[in-house]
Amino acid sequence: MxxxxxxxxxxxxxxxxxxxxxxxxxxxxxxxxxxxxxxxNPILMSASDVPRISATDAIAAVNAENAILLDTxxxxxxxxxxxxxxxxxxxxxxxxxxxxxxxxAWYITYCT
Numbered sequence: 001m002x003x004x005x006x007x008x009x010x011x012x013x014x015x016x017x018x019x020x021x022x023x024x025x026x027x028x029x030x031x032x033x034x035x036x037x038x039x040x041n042p043i044l045m046s047a048s049d050v051p052r053i054s055a056t057d058a059i060a061a062v063n064a065e066n067a068i069l070l071d072t073x074x075x076x077x078x079x080x081x082x083x084x085x086x087x088x089x090x091x092x093x094x095x096x097x098x099x100x101x102x103x104x105a106w107y108i109t110y111c112t
Contacts, residue, residue, distance in 0.1 A: 058108050067106040083110065 061067035
């Protein structure tokens with residue numbers, strides 16, 4: 001008669017597999033966030049983390065052609081009044097134009 005192997009040894013390894021999976025996922029996530037941060041493409045940023053520049057610096061950057069000024073208000077607001085040299089890119093339509101932007105360019109956005 002064949003002897004059956006008890007299933008208890010297999011069940012004892014389950015917690016070890018779960019711990020290893022959690023550690024691997026955590027390390028992978030940390031590496032992913034580090035790479036995103038190093039490449040200048042952060043995953044999540046709060047309003048206080050967003051880099052801000054003065055209006056004088058923005059004007060100087062646009063005049064020197066180092067930056068592109070994006071007006072993220074609605075098209076009607078842009079038509080009513082906008083900063084000289086700005087391009088209308090309404091935030092509500094971000095999904096349609098975000099992929100058209102040059103990843104190496106410096107964009108300065110405004111909405112007031």
